Amino acid sequence: MKYQNSSNIFAYSDFLSKWQLFIQRYFDEYLDMWMLHVKQNILLPAGRQAISSDTLDLLRSRAASHYTHLLNPTVGKERDGNNECSLASLLILSGYSSVDILRISHFFYRFWEEKIDLLVADIDQHDFYKTVSSFLEMCFYEDQVAMFRTMESIKDRYFQQAILKNKKPMTWLEWRQDELDHLASLSGVRMAFVMRLNEEGELMFELRAGYLSTESIEEPNSEVLPNVKNSMITGQALVAQALRDYQIVSTPDFQTRPGSRIWSEKAKRWGLVSALAIPVRLNTNADRLVIVLFGMYENQFESPWMTEFAEVVQTKWEEKWSQYQYVTSKFVIEPVQADYYRNLLFTDGLVMVGQPIVSCQTGRVEKVELLARLQLPDGQWIMPNRFLPLLTNEEMDKLFQMTLDRAMTTIKAWEKESLSVNVTVNLAPITLAHPNCSLWIEELLRYHRISAQQLTLELLETQSIQEDVMELLFLKIKNLGVKVAIDDLGSGYSSILRLSRLPFDVIKIDQKLLRDFREHPISTMGLLYGLIQLGHSLGKEVVVEGVEYLGVLEAMKVLNATMCQGYYLARPMSLTEITGYIRNREIEPWDAEIHTFTGALAIVWLLYSQKTHITVTAFEDCRIAKFFERIGWYHEEAMGWLQALHHGGESFQENVEKGLAFLLPYAVNELKG
Template sequence: MSKRALTRAKTFLTRIRQNFIECFYANLAKMAEAKAVLSVLTPEQLDHLKHKQAAHLDFLLAPHTRRQDILELAAKLGTIHTLCGISPALLGEAYSIYRRLLIDSLDKALLRAYDRYHILLTTEMRLQDDKGAQLEAGQGVEEKYFSLLSTRLPVAGCVWPDVSAQGVDALGSLPGIKAVLLFRMNPSGELVVEHSGGPIGAGLTEQLKKTVSQPVVSAQSVFGNSVTGLAWRTRQKHSCPSYSTNPGSAPWRGMMEELGICSSISIPVSMEEEQVAVVLALFGAYPNQFETQRMQQFARSLQHRWEQMWMRCCFQRGSAVTEEQSCYLRDRLFSDGLRMYVQPIVNLRTGVLLEVEALVRIQDTNGTIIEPGSFLSLLGQNELDRLFHMGLEECLSLLERWQKEGYVVNLAINMPPTYLLNEDGPAWVESALHRHNIRPEQLTVELLETQMIDLTIQDIAIQKFKAIGVKIAIDDLGSGYSNLLRLSSLPFDIIKVDQGLLHNIRTAPLQTFSMVKSVLDMGSDFHELVIVEGLEDSDILEAIYHLGCRYGQGYGISPPMPSECFTDWYAAYRLKADARQYNTALVSDLGVLAYHWMSTHGGQSTSKHPLHTCLITHWLAVQGLEGTEVAQWHEQCHNGNNPAAASRKFVDWLVKRIVAAKEASALVDHQPEKI
C-alpha cells in the first residue's frame, strides 16, 4: 500500500526535491555547529554534497527501497558524518529539520489524504531507521578511537622502535585515517619520517620527499609553517580542517587532494625536559575530521599516552633517520654487513691485556664502516636480541681461533638491557660458550642498568648469568641512573667508569680527580675490579695511573680495531707498555697534578715523598723551572712552615696551565684553514 502511494507521488516528489535540499541546507547554516562543518567546504564540494543528499532523499522515498538497504547505507553515512564532525546532537537536529520540511512539502502537495498519510508514515519509519543506524555507526567510530587509548601501555623496558611502530600501525587502522607519520628531527634540523602507517602512509612519505627536499623547521621555511612544523616549533597541537580551503595549506593542497587527504592534525610528544621528542601526524579522509570537541579530547589523550610510551621505553637515543634509510641499515646489518671490532682493556701498571670489548659496526657495500650511533637506536627488542646473538657467536669464534694460535683472550660484550627479559638467555649463552670451547670466566657481560625494567626481574636474570660462571660488569657508571645500594647488593665483578666523567678533566681537573678516585675506592671496598673508560691520550693515561687506577680503556691505548688487526697490535703494545715507566718520571701537567693531588690527598698537609726523590722535583728540572717561584712552592710543600698554602699555590698554577693549554688547543682547532 505504501509502495503504491510512493509510486503515485513520484512525480511530485521529484519536482520538490531541489527546493527541499536548498531549504534543508539553508536551515542547517543557521546552526553554529553545522555552519562550522559546512564552512570548510569549497563551493564545488558543497554542490557535490547537495547532489549526494538529493540522491539520498530519492533513495529514502523510492517505492522499492528495503529496510535492509537503508540500514546498510546508513551505517556508511553514519561513519562519514561522525568523521566529518557531525555530533549526535547535530544529527538529531538535522533529522528534525528534514522531517519538518518534508511534512511541509507534503502538506502543500495535491495528494489524496490517504496517500499523504501513508507516505508520511513510511517516511517517518525510514527516517527513524536511517537515524538509528547512523547514530549506532557513529558511536562505533568513537569507540574504535577511544578504545585504542585504553589498551595496555607497553611494559617498561621495551624499545622505542618496536613501541612506536606498533602505535603508528594501530592509529593507521582507525576509520577515516589515510596516513600516520611519525616525525623526528635529525642533526641537520630536518624533520624526517621515522615510521609511517595507514593505507597511504608510504605514498605520502614518498610525496613529501619529492615536494620538500629539506624539511627544516624554522619560521622562514615553508615546512616550518606547515601543521607539523608548527607543532614542533610551538610544542602545541595544530590541525588543518581542510586542505582545500585553509589558506595556510596552499603549498600542500595539490599533493593532498591527489592522495585523497582532506584534513590533518599534528601532535607534539614531549620528553621530561619539555623538549619535543617526536611529532605524531594523523591525516584524515574527510574535512573537519579532527576539529570537534570529542576529537580534540582524543588528541589530548593520545598525546599523553605517547608521552607515557616514550618515558617507558629503553633505547639508545641516536639521530633520526628516514624510514627508507632505517630499513636499509637494518637489512644491511642482518644480511652481510655485521662487523665486530675489538678495543683492548689493559692493566696500566703491567701492560697485560685484561680483555677486549666487542663493539658492533656495519660495513656498507662500498666498504664504509658505520658507527653504532647511526643504527642501534633503530633496532627493536627482537632485533637487539638477534644482534647480541650474532655478535657473541662471531666473537666466541674469534676467541676459539686465537686460542689455537696461542692467545688466550678474555671477551667483554654489551648486552642490551631488554635481553634480561629473555628467560632463555642464560641457557643460550652457556650453550654458545660450550660450542666454541670457551670457559665461562673468559666472558664478561656488560650491563647498562635501567629503571625501565623491574628491579626484581633484573636481579633474577643477573643471578642466572652469574650461575653459569660469566662475569658481570655494570657499564657506564656515572652516565645516569646507577643505584649505589644495588652496587653493594648485586654480584657485579667489574665496574666500568663512564668516559663522560673525564669529559672535563682539562677544565675542572680537581673535581674530575675526586669523582674518579671515589669510584676507585668504592670498587676496592666492594672487592670489584674498576675499569676507567675514555683514556683518550697519554696525558690522561698518566693522570689516571697516578690516581691509582689499574685498568683502562680508550684511544690513548688503542681505538677500536678490526679483529684481524688485534694480534699484531698486541705484540707491538707489549713492547710499548714495557717501555712506559709512569713510576719513574712525570711527563704531562695532568700527570704532575694527579701525582701531587694524590700525595696530599686525604687532608695531609705535606707531600708523602721526600723532596729529593719526588718525581715533581725532576719534572721541574726538565721543564727548566728550577729556582723559580713554582719550584719554591713545591719545596715548601715538603719542608716549609705552611705547606698547605704552598700546595694551594702550586695546584692553582698547574690548573691554570692545564686550562690555558686546553683553551689554546680549542682556538687552534677552530681556526679557518688558509687558502
C-alpha cells in the same frame, strides 16, 4: 516502532505516492535550512576555522544523499544497520562532537514534524498523517543509531590502532612501516609520513604510506625542507614546530598554514587538506622523528578525541623505541639494502674486532671488548648502529650466539700463545629475556672448555626490562660464574638505582660524561670521582669509557678508576693486532710521574675534595714539581702555592684553591690542543 516492520507502513500505493510528493515539495527547503543550521547553530571546537565553500558543498551533497535514502520507505528492507553513515563520517572527521551530531538529528525530526503537522488540518489526510508520523519516528530513531554507530566505529578504529600491539617478530624499521601503513588506512587519512631530524636540523623524509606511497615522489631541495633551527619560513612548518617544542601540533587547513604554503600546490593536487604532527623522541635523545598524518577534511585533527589519539600514538612509539634504543640508527636505510645487510651478516659478513680495556694500576690489558662489524665484499665496514636496527628479535639472538662462539674461540687461540685475557661481549636486553639465554651460554662454555670467569656480558640497555624480571635473569647467568656489566652508569638517576638493586659485577661509566671534560674539567672530575667511589663502595670494578687524551687518563688514575678504555689507549682493532698490542703495550702505574697539566690538576683537585694535607714530605719528591722541572717550566706564583702546600698549616686549603685556579686554564688549553 521496530525498524523491521517499517516496510509495511506504506502498504497502500496512494499513500506512497502522496509521501513522495510531500517530500519533493519540502526537501530543497529542508536542505537549505539544514545547511543554515549547521553553519550558524552547531558549536565548533576551539581552534576550528570557518567552514570553506568546498566543505559546505560536500556536506550538502552528503546530506542530500543521506536524507533521500533515509526518507525513502521503499528501500527499508535493503538498509543495513551495520553500514557506516557517510554523512556522519564526514561530520565526525570534520571536528563535530557527539552533541553536535545529536542536535543535527533533532533538527531533522523537528523540521519534518512541523511539516507533517500541517496535514492535520485536512481531515482527508488523517490516516496518511498517522502513517507518516509513525514513519518519521522510525526515521529519527534510525538516523540517531546510524550517526552514533558511525561515530563510535571511527573512534574505535583510531584508538584500536593507537593501542594495538603487533606480536609478529619485526625489526625497528619493519615495525615503523607496519604502524605507518595502519595509520594511513584510518578513515579520512590520505597520507602518512615519518620524517627524521638530521644534523643540520632539517627534517628528511624516511617512510611514507597511504596515497602515492608506491609512486615516486620528487624529493624537495634543502631550501624548502622543514628546519627546526631556521627562524624563516621553513622553521614555521608544522613538523618543525612539533619537534622544536616537543608538542603535538595540528592544522585545520594545511594548504594555507604559514610554513606549508610552499607545499600548497602539491597538497591540493594530492588532496591533503589538514595535518597532524606527532613528535617522538627517546628520553632527551637528540635523535628524534615526527609522524605526520594528512587528512582529507578540514578541522579533521582539531577535536579533543583526536588530540587524545595522538598522545596515545606518541606514547606507543616512544615505548617501542625504548625497546629498540640499543640498536637505534640515525641512518635511513632502504628495505632492499636492509635485506642485503641482514643476509650478508649471517653468511660471511660478520667480523669481530676488539678494543682493549687497560688496568689503571698495572698498565696491563685486563680485558678486550669484542665488537661486531659487518664487512661488505668491497671491504667497506658497516657499523652496528646501521645494521642492528634491521634485525628481528630472533636474529638478535642468533647474532649473540655467533659473537659469543667467536669470543670463546678467540680466548682459546690466545691461550695457545700464552696470553691470559678475559673478554667482554655485548648482550641486548631482548636476548637476555629469552628463556634459553643462560642455556646458550652454558653450552658454549662447556663446548669450548672456557672458565666462566673469563667472560663478562655487557648489558647494552636495561630500562626496557622490569627490575624484578631482570634480577631473575641475572641470577641465571651469574649462577654460571659469568660476570655482568652495566654500561650506562651516569646516564641517569635510574641507572644508579639499578646499580644498587641488581647484582652487577662491573660498572662502565658512560663516555658521554667525558665529553664535557675539555670545557669543564673540575666539575666533570667531581662527578666522575663520585661515581668511581660509589662503585668501589659497592665492591664493583669501575671502567671509565671514552678516554681520548693522556691528561684524561692521568686524571682517571689519580681518581682511582679500576680500568680505562678509549681511543688514547687503543682504537678497535683486528684480533690479530690485539695479540701484538697485549704483548707490547703498557702504561705507567697510577703513582708514576705525571706528564700533563690535567694530571696535575687532578692531584690538586683530590686534595681539595678530601680536604686533607699533601702526603709528600719533601718538595723534591712532589710529582707536580717534577712535572714542572721536566718540561723546563718555572713560574714564581706556581712555585709559591706549591711549596706552601708542602708546609701545610692553616693556609693549606687556601693554597689548594690557588692551585686549582692557576692550573685550570693550562689544563683546558692542553685538552683543547
